[in-house]
Amino acid sequence: MRRRHFLYTTKAWAKAMSENPNVIAAIQADPSSPYYADGTPEGISEAVLNLLDPATDQFDNKWHNFSPEMNDDQYYNFLVWHRGLSIPRARNLNREEVQRGKKVFNEIGCATCHRAKWETKEDNYWAPAITKGKPLPRYQNQTIYPYTDMLQHRLYMKNGIHGSWCRTTPLWGRGLSRANTGAEDRIHDCRARNVVEAIMWHGYSRKSDAYETTEKFFNLSKEDRDAVVEFINSI
Ligand code: HEC
Incomplete structure (x- = not known):
């Protein structure tokens, strides 16, 4: 999907x-x-x-x-289920190429926006009136690895959205898209067919907040570029 x-x-x-x-x-x-x-x-x-x-x-x-497609009880159950959805676990992290990709990913500046690690605090959720105050499960104080700073940046790609502002996409789980959907489309409007195209769109404009990082990626050896892609596909 x-x-x-x-x-x-x-x-x-x-x-x-x-x-x-x-x-x-x-x-x-x-x-x-x-x-x-x-x-x-x-x-x-x-x-x-x-x-x-x-x-x-x-x-x-x-x-x-x-x-309506659901009654209120069904919707409440849906919220409970949805809150408890887990992200897929990372794969192949101990492979040498993946470790090398991780190192390069950090070195060339990808992790300044795609920040690896966060500690969550209390889980003070907002719930719609339809839950009538019934509690939802809380998942608090977790260590998570979403690979995003949760902020919007301007990449200034062709036909950008919202004056080019776009939130840093969490990279966790995205490496499974081919296995799950048969496609690897990337970027908010699926314009990129794979990870490398997605990265190159970061550098479409010199004004992009990620221009220098993209240039560094472009100038890597093929082995290092492949390693970055392997790393992204394993998280
Ligand atoms: C200035 C912040 C910034 C930097 C630096 C940055 N990114 Fe991004 N990244 C973004 C934003 C914002 C998006 C979402 C763009 C969109 O969908 O329009 C994104 C999207 C992506 C995507 C596509 C995710 C998807 O599933 O659609 C990949 C892959 C990615 N970045 C990898 C990288 C890599 C690798 C680097 C380092 C070479 C990097 N990024 C550096 C902000 C950044």
């Missing part, structure tokens, strides 16, 4: 979709679509704009009332 981020559910996105002729045409060709409205381009556009707007009540509006 391809990853999609919160930024796709904004009002701006709803507006873009409602003005996209391909979207309108595809809906017009499918009268069973919840966005079909009266079947005119104007009606469809209005339905798309409003139904994708996060402020619209999905179950009570004048365009299309969706049916």
Whole structure:
């Protein structure tokens, strides 16, 4: 499954979709679509704009009332399950090439943004009203290795998003994407087909916060570049 981020559910996105002729045409060709409205381009556009707007009540509006997919108890169980999801364990860490990749990853500056280790504190979660105060499991004071600083940086890649701001992607578990999905697509819009392409996109612009680090990666020996990729694929 391809990853999609919160930024796709904004009002701006709803507006873009409602003005996209391909979207309108595809809906017009499918009268069973919840966005079909009266079947005119104007009606469809209005339905798309409003139904994708996060402020619209999905179950009570004048365009299309969706049916809830879960009741409150099921949703609570879903939250319990989701909180307890574990990340996959790292693999092959003792292999020589992986250790070398780790060293290079640190040396050339990848770890300044993709920070390896964090200690979590109390797990003071926010829970939606639907849980009616029922407690959710807490996982506090853990040592985790997410490989992110959890901050946004500007990489200034072509067709960047949000004025180019993007959060450092946690690298843990990403190395399993081929095994799990058959593809290694990387970067928020899956424009990179593999890890090396993802790294090179960091240096698309000289203005990028990661430009110098990317240049260092580019100038490594092939063995060292391969080792960095092996390291990333093992965490
Ligand atoms: C200035 C901070 C910064 C530095 C330095 C940096 N990265 Fe990143 N990295 C990011 C950000 C931000 C993203 C998310 C970009 C996006 O999706 O648009 C990212 C994404 C990635 C991804 C893609 C993750 C995925 O699954 O989509 C990989 C792989 C990666 N970085 C590896 C590296 C490596 C290797 C280096 C060192 C050569 C490096 N990064 C240096 C900030 C940084």
